[in-house]
Amino acid sequence: MPPLGAWLPAVALGWLIPGGGHFLLKRRGRAVLLLVSITSLFLCGLMMRGAMFQPQTGDLLTTLINTGGFLGDVASGMLYFLSVWLGYNQPDMPGAVHDYGTKFLVTAGLLNVLAMVDAFEIAAGRKE
Numbered sequence: 001m002p003p004l005g006a007w008l009p010a011v012a013l014g015w016l017i018p019g020g021g022h023f024l025l026k027r028r029g030r031a032v033l034l035l036v037s038i039t040s041l042f043l044c045g046l047m048m049r050g051a052m053f054q055p056q057t058g059d060l061l062t063t064l065i066n067t068g069g070f071l072g073d074v075a076s077g078m079l080y081f082l083s084v085w086l087g088y089n090q091p092d093m094p095g096a097v098h099d100y101g102t103k104f105l106v107t108a109g110l111l112n113v114l115a116m117v118d119a120f121e122i123a124a125g126r127k128e
Contacts (some may be wrong), residue, residue: 007123014119016077018112021119034115041108042079050101051092052084069102075109 014021019034053069056062073080090098121127 002124006125007120010119010123011116014116015075015112018077018079018108018115021116022122025119025122027122030118034111038076038108038112038115039079041104041111042076042083045101045104045108046083046088048097048101048104049090049093050098050103050105051090052080052088052105053102069106072106072109075113076105077112079108 010021010024012021013024017035018038019031021031022028022034023031052073053066055070056066090101092098092102118127
């Protein structure tokens with residue numbers, strides 16, 4: 001395992017600002033591509049009025065789906081916190097557009113997780 005100081009700033013910045021870890025590692029092309037793609041996914045999800053997940057308890061399936069969706073939303077970093085701070089809160093409504101919007105919001109977070117893994121691999125010296 002590489003030293004904590006070698007990879008933690010890149011991964012933390014990459015979580016907070018999509019593409020920020022790559023920008024810190026001087027991979028500006030990837031940083032811009034990640035920033036644009038993750039932000040676009042997130043904004044499309046908002047424009048489709050997708051719902052943000054909240055952790056809920058109940059049966060096992062409800063707990064897994066809502067907690068997993070919440071973690072996917074939070075993985076978007078500052079995009080998630082900014083939208084919650086500005087009061088974005090859509091109820092979970094039936095309909096294809098709203099459902100796709102919810103999936104877009106979670107997918108933006110999951111893509112950011114992949115970007116953080118990539119930033120870790122570059123900072124650890126395992127990838128060029």
